[in-house]
Amino acid sequence: MLHIVDDEDVIRDALEWLAHSRGLAARGHAGGQAFLDALAAQGDDAGADGADGGDCVLLDVRMPGMNGIAVFDQLVARGLLARLPVIFLTGHGDVPMAVDSLKRGAFDFFEKPFNDNQLMDRVEEALATSRKAAAGTQVRARLATLSAREREVLDLILAGNMNKVVADKLGISMRTVEVHRAHIFDKMQVKTAVELAGLLK
Secondary structure, eight states, X not given: OEEEEOSOHHHHHHXXXXXXXXXXXXXXXXXXXXXXXXXXXXXXXXXXXXXGGOOEEEEESOOXXXXXXXXXXXXXXXXXXXXXXXXXXXXXXXXXXXXXXXXXXXXXXXXXXXXXXXXXXXXXXXXXXXXXXXXXXXXXXXXXXXXXXXXXXXXXXXXXXXXXXXXXXXXXXXXXXXXHHHHHHHHHTOSSHHHHHHHHO
Protein backbone atom coordinates (compact mmCIF):
# COMPACT_ATOMS: atom_id res chain seq x y z
CA MET A 1 0.00 0.00 0.00
CA LEU A 2 1.29 3.43 -0.97
CA HIS A 3 0.31 6.05 1.62
CA ILE A 4 0.18 9.56 0.17
CA VAL A 5 0.38 12.21 2.88
CA ASP A 6 -0.24 15.69 1.47
CA ASP A 7 -2.64 18.47 2.42
CA GLU A 8 -3.36 19.38 -1.20
CA ASP A 9 -6.26 17.41 -2.68
CA VAL A 10 -5.07 17.83 -6.26
CA ILE A 11 -1.62 16.39 -5.48
CA ARG A 12 -3.06 13.44 -3.54
CA ASP A 13 -5.49 12.67 -6.37
CA ALA A 14 -2.78 12.93 -9.02
CA LEU A 15 -0.40 10.66 -7.08
CA GLU A 16 -3.15 8.12 -6.42
CA TRP A 17 -3.96 8.05 -10.14
CA LEU A 18 -0.26 7.62 -10.91
CA ALA A 19 0.02 4.73 -8.47
CA HIS A 20 -3.08 3.02 -9.88
CA SER A 21 -1.63 3.38 -13.41
CA ARG A 22 1.25 1.18 -12.16
CA GLY A 23 -1.13 -1.30 -10.58
CA LEU A 24 -0.28 -0.14 -7.05
CA ALA A 25 -2.77 0.20 -4.22
CA ALA A 26 -2.75 3.74 -2.82
CA ARG A 27 -4.51 5.68 -0.07
CA GLY A 28 -4.47 9.42 0.45
CA HIS A 29 -4.20 11.15 3.84
CA ALA A 30 -4.98 14.87 4.15
CA GLY A 31 -2.32 15.50 6.81
CA GLY A 32 0.28 14.07 9.11
CA GLN A 33 -2.03 13.43 12.05
CA ALA A 34 -4.63 11.79 9.79
CA PHE A 35 -1.98 9.38 8.55
CA LEU A 36 -0.74 8.54 12.05
CA ASP A 37 -4.34 8.02 13.19
CA ALA A 38 -4.88 5.59 10.29
CA LEU A 39 -1.71 3.71 11.31
CA ALA A 40 -2.91 3.52 14.91
CA ALA A 41 -6.30 2.21 13.73
CA GLN A 42 -4.57 -0.73 12.06
CA GLY A 43 -2.62 -1.59 15.18
CA ASP A 44 0.32 0.72 14.49
CA ASP A 45 1.81 -2.04 12.37
CA ALA A 46 2.97 -0.94 8.95
CA GLY A 47 2.43 -4.36 7.45
CA ALA A 48 -1.30 -4.54 8.09
CA ASP A 49 -2.31 -2.81 4.87
CA GLY A 50 0.48 -3.90 2.63
CA ALA A 51 0.40 -7.62 3.42
CA ASP A 52 2.53 -9.18 0.68
CA GLY A 53 2.53 -5.97 -1.36
CA GLY A 54 4.61 -3.95 1.07
CA ASP A 55 4.05 -0.39 2.28
CA CYS A 56 5.57 2.98 1.44
CA VAL A 57 4.89 6.60 2.38
CA LEU A 58 5.03 9.62 0.08
CA LEU A 59 5.32 12.39 2.63
CA ASP A 60 5.03 16.11 1.96
CA VAL A 61 7.33 18.19 4.15
CA ARG A 62 5.23 21.36 4.44
CA MET A 63 1.74 20.75 5.80
CA PRO A 64 -0.40 22.69 8.27
CA GLY A 65 -0.55 21.19 11.75
CA MET A 66 1.88 18.27 11.90
CA ASN A 67 4.48 18.63 9.14
CA GLY A 68 6.26 15.82 7.35
CA ILE A 69 9.39 15.97 9.48
CA ALA A 70 7.31 15.54 12.65
CA VAL A 71 5.56 12.52 11.11
CA PHE A 72 8.92 11.09 10.10
CA ASP A 73 10.21 11.57 13.66
CA GLN A 74 7.24 9.54 14.93
CA LEU A 75 7.94 6.70 12.50
CA VAL A 76 11.62 6.68 13.51
CA ALA A 77 10.67 6.60 17.21
CA ARG A 78 8.35 3.64 16.63
CA GLY A 79 10.95 1.72 14.61
CA LEU A 80 8.69 1.56 11.55
CA LEU A 81 11.03 2.80 8.80
CA ALA A 82 12.02 -0.66 7.58
CA ARG A 83 8.38 -1.64 7.12
CA LEU A 84 7.29 1.86 6.04
CA PRO A 85 10.04 3.43 3.89
CA VAL A 86 9.51 7.18 3.51
CA ILE A 87 9.97 9.21 0.34
CA PHE A 88 9.75 12.95 1.01
CA LEU A 89 8.17 15.42 -1.40
CA THR A 90 9.85 18.77 -0.88
CA GLY A 91 9.84 22.34 -2.06
CA HIS A 92 13.16 24.02 -2.83
CA GLY A 93 13.62 25.46 0.67
CA ASP A 94 13.08 22.07 2.30
CA VAL A 95 16.01 20.29 0.66
CA PRO A 96 18.43 20.64 3.65
CA MET A 97 15.76 19.10 5.91
CA ALA A 98 15.20 16.29 3.43
CA VAL A 99 18.92 15.57 3.16
CA ASP A 100 19.11 15.39 6.96
CA SER A 101 16.19 12.96 6.99
CA LEU A 102 18.05 10.73 4.50
CA LYS A 103 20.88 10.49 7.01
CA ARG A 104 18.32 9.35 9.57
CA GLY A 105 16.84 6.63 7.40
CA ALA A 106 14.46 8.16 4.85
CA PHE A 107 14.36 6.18 1.61
CA ASP A 108 14.61 9.17 -0.75
CA PHE A 109 13.33 12.67 -1.42
CA PHE A 110 11.98 14.35 -4.53
CA GLU A 111 11.95 18.07 -5.09
CA LYS A 112 8.79 19.53 -6.62
CA PRO A 113 8.09 19.50 -9.49
CA PHE A 114 9.22 15.90 -9.88
CA ASN A 115 9.38 13.41 -12.74
CA ASP A 116 6.36 11.11 -12.37
CA ASN A 117 8.04 7.98 -13.73
CA GLN A 118 11.20 8.43 -11.66
CA LEU A 119 9.10 8.91 -8.54
CA MET A 120 7.01 5.79 -9.19
CA ASP A 121 10.17 3.78 -9.95
CA ARG A 122 11.49 4.70 -6.50
CA VAL A 123 8.10 3.94 -4.92
CA GLU A 124 8.25 0.43 -6.39
CA GLU A 125 11.79 -0.01 -5.04
CA ALA A 126 10.62 1.15 -1.61
CA LEU A 127 7.71 -1.30 -1.71
CA ALA A 128 10.15 -4.12 -2.55
CA THR A 129 12.28 -3.08 0.45
CA SER A 130 9.19 -3.12 2.66
CA ARG A 131 8.19 -6.58 1.43
CA LYS A 132 11.66 -7.89 2.24
CA ALA A 133 11.53 -6.38 5.74
CA ALA A 134 8.06 -7.85 6.29
CA ALA A 135 9.26 -11.28 5.19
CA GLY A 136 12.20 -11.07 7.61
CA THR A 137 9.85 -10.15 10.44
CA GLN A 138 7.62 -13.13 9.64
CA VAL A 139 10.59 -15.52 9.59
CA ARG A 140 11.81 -14.20 12.96
CA ALA A 141 8.31 -14.65 14.38
CA ARG A 142 8.22 -18.26 13.16
CA LEU A 143 11.68 -18.95 14.62
CA ALA A 144 10.48 -17.63 17.97
CA THR A 145 7.87 -20.42 18.10
CA LEU A 146 10.54 -23.15 18.05
CA SER A 147 11.52 -24.86 21.29
CA ALA A 148 15.16 -24.91 22.41
CA ARG A 149 15.50 -28.52 21.24
CA GLU A 150 13.90 -27.70 17.89
CA ARG A 151 16.42 -24.90 17.43
CA GLU A 152 19.25 -27.39 18.05
CA VAL A 153 17.79 -29.79 15.49
CA LEU A 154 17.26 -26.89 13.07
CA ASP A 155 20.91 -25.81 13.31
CA LEU A 156 22.11 -29.35 12.65
CA ILE A 157 19.73 -29.77 9.69
CA LEU A 158 20.97 -26.49 8.21
CA ALA A 159 24.54 -27.75 8.60
CA GLY A 160 23.60 -30.58 6.24
CA ASN A 161 23.40 -33.42 8.79
CA MET A 162 21.20 -36.44 8.13
CA ASN A 163 18.65 -37.51 10.76
CA LYS A 164 20.92 -40.28 12.08
CA VAL A 165 23.80 -37.85 12.60
CA VAL A 166 21.48 -35.35 14.31
CA ALA A 167 20.24 -38.14 16.59
CA ASP A 168 23.80 -39.21 17.48
CA LYS A 169 24.95 -35.65 18.17
CA LEU A 170 21.99 -34.86 20.42
CA GLY A 171 21.80 -38.28 22.06
CA ILE A 172 18.18 -38.84 21.00
CA SER A 173 16.45 -41.42 18.84
CA MET A 174 15.98 -41.13 15.07
CA ARG A 175 12.21 -41.15 15.63
CA THR A 176 12.48 -38.17 17.96
CA VAL A 177 14.55 -36.29 15.38
CA GLU A 178 11.89 -37.04 12.76
CA VAL A 179 9.18 -35.66 15.06
CA HIS A 180 11.22 -32.50 15.76
CA ARG A 181 11.94 -32.13 12.05
CA ALA A 182 8.23 -32.38 11.20
CA HIS A 183 7.39 -29.76 13.85
CA ILE A 184 10.11 -27.44 12.56
CA PHE A 185 8.90 -27.71 8.96
CA ASP A 186 5.33 -27.11 10.10
CA LYS A 187 6.18 -24.06 12.23
CA MET A 188 8.48 -22.57 9.59
CA GLN A 189 5.89 -23.31 6.86
CA VAL A 190 8.26 -25.21 4.58
CA LYS A 191 8.22 -28.68 3.05
CA THR A 192 11.93 -29.45 2.53
CA ALA A 193 15.33 -28.76 4.10
CA VAL A 194 16.32 -26.88 0.93
CA GLU A 195 13.30 -24.60 1.28
CA LEU A 196 14.15 -24.08 4.95
CA ALA A 197 17.75 -23.15 4.12
CA GLY A 198 16.53 -20.69 1.47
CA LEU A 199 14.19 -19.07 3.99
CA LEU A 200 16.96 -18.58 6.54
CA LYS A 201 19.89 -17.62 4.29
